[in-house]
Amino acid sequence: KNEVEQSPQNLTAQEGEFITINCSYSVGISALHWLQQHPGGGIVSLFMLSSGKKKHGRLIATINIQEKHSSLHITASHPRDSAVYICAASPSAQKLVFGQGTRLTINP
Amino acid sequence: KAGVTQTPRYLIKTRGQQVTLSCSPISGHRSVSWYQQTPGQGLQFLFEYFSETQRNKGNFPGRFSGRQFSNSRSEMNVSTLELGDSALYLCASRLQGTDNEQFFGPGTRLTVL
Numbered sequence: 001k002n003e004v005e006q007s008p009q010n011l012t013a014q015e016g017e018f019i020t021i022n023c024s025y026s027v028g029i030s031a032l033h034w035l036q037q038h039p040g041g042g043i044v045s046l047f048m049l050s051s052g053k054k055k056h057g058r059l060i061a062t063i064n065i066q067e068k069h070s071s072l073h074i075t076a077s078h079p080r081d082s083a084v085y086i087c088a089a090s091p092s093a094q095k096l097v098f099g100q101g102t103r104l105t106i107n108p
Numbered sequence: 109k110a111g112v113t114q115t116p117r118y119l120i121k122t123r124g125q126q127v128t129l130s131c132s133p134i135s136g137h138r139s140v141s142w143y144q145q146t147p148g149q150g151l152q153f154l155f156e157y158f159s160e161t162q163r164n165k166g167n168f169p170g171r172f173s174g175r176q177f178s179n180s181r182s183e184m185n186v187s188t189l190e191l192g193d194s195a196l197y198l199c200a201s202r203l204q205g206t207d208n209e210q211f212f213g214p215g216t217r218l219t220v221l
Contacts, residue, residue, distance in 0.1 A: 033210075041145075041196050043212040086151065095164045096141070096210075098151040 003027045004089050006099035014107055019074040021102045023087030032070050033088040033096065034061050043086075046072070077106045110135065112201050112213035120219045126187040129216045133180050133201030139163075140182040141210065142174060145196040154197075157182050158204065186218075194220045 004025045013019055025032070034046040047054050047061040049070070054061050058077075063070040074081055087099040113132045121127050133140050142154040153166040157176035174184040180201075186193055196217050200210040 035212075041198075041215045041217070043198060043200075043215075045209050045211065048209050088151070092164060095153050095156065095166070096143075096151075097153070100150050 002100070003091075003097050004087055004099040006085075006087050006102050008102060009100065010103045010105075012105045012107065013077055015078060017077050017106075019077050019081070019104065019106075021072045021085050021087075021104070023070045023072070023099055025068050025070075025087075025089040025097075027089055027091040027097060029089045029091055031090040032063050033090065034070075034072050035086040035088060037084040037086060037101070039083075046085075074104075079106045079108050082106050112199060112211050114197075114199055114213040114216050116216060117214065118217050118219075120221060121189050122221050123189055123191060125189050126185060127189060127218060128183055128185045129197055129199075129218075131182045131184075131199035131201075131213055133182070133199075134211055136203065137201035137211070138180050138204045139202045140176060140180065141200045141202075142182070142184050143198045143200070144168075145198060145215075146192075146194070151198075154184065189220045191220050194218060 007022045031048050031050045033048050035043050037043045049063050058075045060073040082105050084101045084103050086101045088096040115130045139158045141156040145151045155165045156163050160176045171187045176182045196215045198215045200212045202210045
């Protein structure tokens with residue numbers, strides 16, 4: 001079993017829909033990261049959180065430390081949100097363990 | 109401020125050769141981490157350098173090595189290339205502390221024939 005599991009693996013939705021991507025981890029962490037990867041490979045760090053909730057524009061990330069679970073939400077989704085979203089856990093300060101990614105497609 | 113740069117962006121090598129990839133972090137960033145991304149294994153941590161010292165290492169064979177220079181630029185080297193080493197190699201930099209966000213470079217796509 002992977003140390004970091006994401007669901008769903010693939011998600012297709014219509015523009016405007018509310019999107020939720022889930023991440024469960026089995027390791028102790030110092031932080032949990034959400035990353036976005038567009039076709040071509042470039043990765044952008046969306047959030048780094050160790051407790052509670054963070055919001056940036058239409059993106060919201062939450063984490064429940066006791067349940068070892070995090071969610072990434074996208075409100076009012078748009079085709080430009082189409083990308084692979086990756087959850088990564090930091091079991092130690094310098095290391096990241098990655099989930100397999102969720103491929104999100106938003107249709108106009 | 110310039111972002112993380114990686115050179116070269118694309119590289120084709122043959123089995124048995126060795127390769128050196130370069131990463132220049134954002135100015136002022138002292139930590140550089142390297143990752144390998146393949147379709148089968150996804151993203152995997154290779155190693156992390158801070159102030160010219162390797163602080164952490166992933167589960168990769170000794171053919172994978174790296175170093176960091178006094179200006180924080182980092183190189184990774186893969187010797188005796190295998191077909192399975194074909195991957196996107198990403199580096200990421202951050203200021204120094206453990207709680208700082210990482211900034212990723214565009215990656216080097218290595219193809220081993």
